[in-house]
Amino acid sequence: MPTQQAPGAVTFADLFAGVGGFAAALSAMGAEHAYAVEIDKHAAAVYEENWKHPALGDVTKDANDAGVTVPPHDVITGGFPCQPFSKSGAQRGMDEVRGTLFWNIEKIVRERKPTLICLENVRNLAGPRHKHEWQVIIEHLRNAGYQVAEESAVFSPHLIAPDFGGSPQVRERVFITATLVPEHMVMDPDPAPVALPEHVLMHREWNLVEDLPMDASRNVAGTEISLDERAWVDHWEQMVVFMRAWRADQSRRTGEPIRRLPGHPIWADAWVSTSAERERLLDGAPAWKAGFLKKNFDLYDGLREFLGAKEMGKWLRRVRQFPESRRKLEWQAQDAESMWDCVISFRPSGLRVKRPTHLPALVAITQTPIIGPLKRKLSAREAARLQGLPDNFSFGTQRDALTYKQMGNGVNVGVVNQVLKAHCERDKHLLLATERGRAIYAMVSSAPDLPREAVAERLDALQRTPDTASAAAVLP
Structure with missing residues (x-):
């Protein structure tokens, strides 16, 4: 069973959830699950092991032409499948079945009207080859009543200082963030893209071993060179x-x-x-x-x-x-x-x-x-640190190969934290105009700049809470 929500808590729906990068950032801020879905059984097992919320499922079964069974929520997140847009894929965009998963997101958005949207994908989605797909996504979100910038916002953990959740990894990803425009307000037809404040950015060279940090030992299981x-x-x-x-x-x-x-x-x-x-x-x-x-x-x-x-x-x-x-x-x-x-x-x-x-x-x-x-x-643990996950994040007994794969598919927690903060500042006037928007703004703006400790504390609390769902057995 999912965790119980506190009355009035900000809730989120976590689509294409992986092991929970978005969940880490939002849970550390104080948000609570309304829904999570992840089609990969191994990633879903890790998700439930840590966040005590079921995730295994298929979003196309919960949001389709027959209806939407996803419960109401305040924030919707998702790193929707990037293969149709990735340079390492065929780049067929929305001509590929996986590319059409945006339509399932749109069905949820139109039905549930969450106050805030935060989607993530490979940088190439906003590149010249997929200009049409990018414009379609922006236009459909605007038609659904959301203020969203047409100019892309690309972020990478290596551009953010470690005190603000950055990490020594070049991982450029485009973020699509949008706010529901209240009925009595006018949508800005050309809002500025979300940008991080100068003091958050990295202004020195990274030192991989010290800044990650990496374990000093040369003898770490599973890291041997053949x-x-x-x-x-x-x-x-x-x-x-x-x-x-x-x-x-x-x-x-x-x-x-x-x-x-x-x-x-x-x-x-x-x-x-x-x-x-x-x-x-x-x-x-x-x-x-x-x-x-x-x-x-x-x-x-x-x-x-x-x-x-x-x-x-x-x-x-x-x-x-x-x-x-x-x-x-x-x-x-x-x-x-x-x-x-x-x-x-x-x-x-x-x-x-x-x-x-x-x-x-x-x-x-x-x-x-x-x-x-x-x-x-x-090491697998060091890969998790690169994605902003604390050392008490559990991968159970699964093989390291699965952990590496999950980290390769994941979203960086520190980047999500800073993107949400910057977005809420940009759209502060829209958020403060509604009761749920005010709750989101208060939560995000007061959250720590460095989320790692807050994520670790949230994970500890979930492990101690007796009425949460029992942890799923992590599949080998």
Whole structure:
């Protein structure tokens, strides 16, 4: 059974709920569940384990042409499925079935008239390719009586200072926030997009290990680097050493400053010497690829001249035994001395190497990055910290692979907290015009800027409360 609501409490409906990123932010503010739905059984089990509210279900069964069974609520949230708009998907937008799930949200909104809407999706939803879909969403919300900005509002946890809930992760997401316009008031036809105040923003470089923070130990269960992974890194590390020596030699001979390592993609498969081989690679290649190929030809020629054909051939024979994506290097670490000083991500485009300031976005479909200074991968608990979840958030006994996937699909708690605060300030005049709006504004504006402790306290309280629903068994 769901938790009991306090009389007059602000309530929320949590659609596409995952493990509860929106629930964390709103629960920490004092809001209470009216409804939650999540179709993935593993994520739903984690949700109920922590928030003591059932979530397993299908929103299309609760909101469709036959009617809406979602109960009344004050706030509606949802990170609706992003695959139709994501650059990693087919980008069919609303032509895909999953893209039409916005219509189920709209049915709930029109039927229940929540005072505040907060939806989240990948940045690409507001990109040029999906301009039509974006405008359709905005127009339909306005037609339903909501004030919403047409200009997109994109936020990322790495842009927010840690004292305000930020975290060292580049995770750009577009937020659609809207307020129900009271009948006696006039909708602003072109409201400004939600923007975070200057004092909330990050004004220094992140330190991943200290700011997350990461556990200092190199021996964290489930974070081990495989023998193959270590071999890939070590072999490319040898080439980094070669390239640095080559750059130093160039500097000595020319008197010019030492040049950085190449910033373009380095493709070992393009390191060929004959004209015939190069022409074959260039044949039919689009302009962008041809440009990178020519840079690789020049790089190979310079390195082979410096190292000698024998040493170069020895290195190439080894690297060509690796899988195709491991025969590529993307050096984005500027002047870092060693790959093992950096964060290393295994991507289809190659080994991406960055300085250990902040991490690329957690995603559900790729491997977790290697934290070079610690000689291990990011742990599942550290991934949860990146999303703003405190250490008492429980994943039960499920496999770490499921936790990584859930974090890759999740919403960042600190970002939600700051977006809600900024939105309520922008639409303060609308909110203060109604009884439920005043309750929402009072709750959000008085909430802590840093939600982590409040989330942890809420989780503890739910675990102690005897009349909450029994925790669901987290599925293995």
